[in-house]
Amino acid sequence: MQRAVIAMTQPAIAVENLVKQYGQTLALQGISFQVYPGEVFGYLGPNGAGKTTTIRLLAGLSSPTSGACWVLGQPTFKNPALYRHLGIVFEESHLYERLTGMENLRFFGALHGVPTARIQELLETYDLVKAAKRPVRTYSKGMKRRLFICRALLHDPEVLIMDEPTSGLDPTSAAVIHAAIDHYRKQGKTIFLSTHDMSEAEALCDRVAFLSKGRIAALDQPKALMRRYGQPVVVIQLKPAAEAVDTLEKAVSSDQVSWEDELLTVRLPLDEPGLGAKIDQLRDWGQIISIHTQEASLGEVFRQVTGTKLP
Amino acid sequence: MNIGRITAIVCKDFLEALRNKTVLIAVLLPLVASLFLAAVDNPQQPQMFLVGVTGSESRQLTLFLKEAAADAIVVSPYRDAAAGKEAVTQGQIHALIVAEPGERFIAYLDGANPMNYFPLKDVLQTVLSAYKGRRFEPVVDLVILNQGKTSTSLLPLWLTVTAVMIGVMVLSGSFAEEKEKGTLDSIRVSSAVDGEILLGKGIFGTLLVLVVSSIMLWLNKVELKGEPAAAAALLLILGAVSFTAIGLIIGLHARSQSAARAISTLVYLPLIFPAVTADLSPITRRAAEVLPSFYLYRGLRKALQYQADWESVGGEILPLAGFALVLSLLTLLAYRRTLDRER
């Protein structure tokens, strides 16, 4: 019911049969999806899947080979009016390294017609008040990323597009950015988040699209994807008896076991026929240390759906 | 068009330039070099001419010259005319006098340096007339104007070099850097439109040329008023716009900053060289006439050296304005084309 209501309103981002070709490379092979207002949309894929290509098209910085995309109902290519409502965090922090943080924000603020008070507010939120007096050249990667997010939020855009905002950052810096995304979604804004970090997507996104080799392999809420594709497993930790190791390795298929020091971990699908008997057999071959059930992670679902593993 | 956004781009570029060593060097170098010009105006010693003497009368002539012209001529004897002429052609002496009895002597002068040629001709004619016991009668009274203004004759050259250097080198580097570092994309996803971005860059380049030129004129104590001042300013603006446009076109096409630097070095020389050597031969002249630098140089020379009025620099201002217009349009086209195409 709720979905039907949302679908009737205009999508914040709409992409239809988007194809982008670079010379011989087909970076996007016909992609379609919609992002609803107020949602955090995860765009997941390994390196080279086509995430940045999609974002450059959404940002109006390049033109599609075929197909089309709209942000807030407006075409993106050659449409400067769009940027009043759209903020973009590029993969790299494109800043003026010789200028200070403050000078950078003043400049971009002037391009957006934003008052100085707004700059001060953002610097405080992102803990950059002191650093703002220093040249950006002297910033750490995390600080640059935070400043670049300030730059994207200067004009308080309706839609925020972020290209792997936490990649290469330490956990503390990543946490600041996760908090920012959460804060921003609570204001009812729309966020398009490209990432290859599955746990980030699982924690933050309302819906995710799996992108693999320029195609969308699956699109849904993370929970729904896990329910549909990911089977819950029983995880058994076992300290095998020395003489049983050979027999044991023959009895269980290799992708179900992994060694860690002396301990063997066996994962068996919860709906495997004769599961009880198998566990009993394991008990004969060694000492069971622990046994519990586990939901499939989004990363495993991604592997199942696309056949590729994320780093 | 939004003036605020254009101003923001210009101010940002100035701030960046002030903190960029490469740019500072490109700006300071011509300034410092121009200061050496001031030294040219105060020659410490009067020019001494090295004169060789040969022939059967050479003894008497040498004695006479040492008596009569010791402050202007240094005499040295030569075995024969051939050896002396050889010395002239090799630049070891400025002239050779072959002193044989008769109505007239023959003198061989080094014509390679026009700066020496004319004064030497004067000195020799005067001194040798005296030697022959004839009165040397000048038919005119010579009054020398523009004396002590050697630097004003070199300043137009330096101003042209500066305008080309800043326009081509600095702007191409600055634009290529914005492309390479992605800051251009950052600007493009703001409310600034293409025209504002280009105009901001163009105004920055033009202002930088004007600021540096004014400092150069001030350092060299050049005082211009009225029409020549206005003409020089207009010439500099039009030249600055042209070279800035060339710099932007290079920056647009270069894949990286280092590529931009390489291309602008290649462009810089052919742009400046024919223009300043236009007077040397018909070929350099014809090459120069298709370059904006030629009109800038010639116009500035008229304005600075000869205090020319509007009418007499019209022949430079009009072609330069044409260059400025065409090159600006080309920049806009190149911008549209390169940015529409995916990098």
Ligand SMILES: Nc1ncnc2c1ncn2[C@@H]1O[C@H](COP(=O)(O)OP(=O)(O)O)[C@@H](O)[C@H]1O
């Ligand atoms: N400018 C370009 N020229 C040629 N190929 C490109 C260009 N940009 C991206 N590609 C190719 O397109 C594919 C998708 O790249 P990209 O969108 O950057 O992936 P991601 O951001 O998911 O890592 C890759 O195969 C990449 O090599």
Ligand SMILES: [Mg+2]
């Ligand atoms: Mg990418």
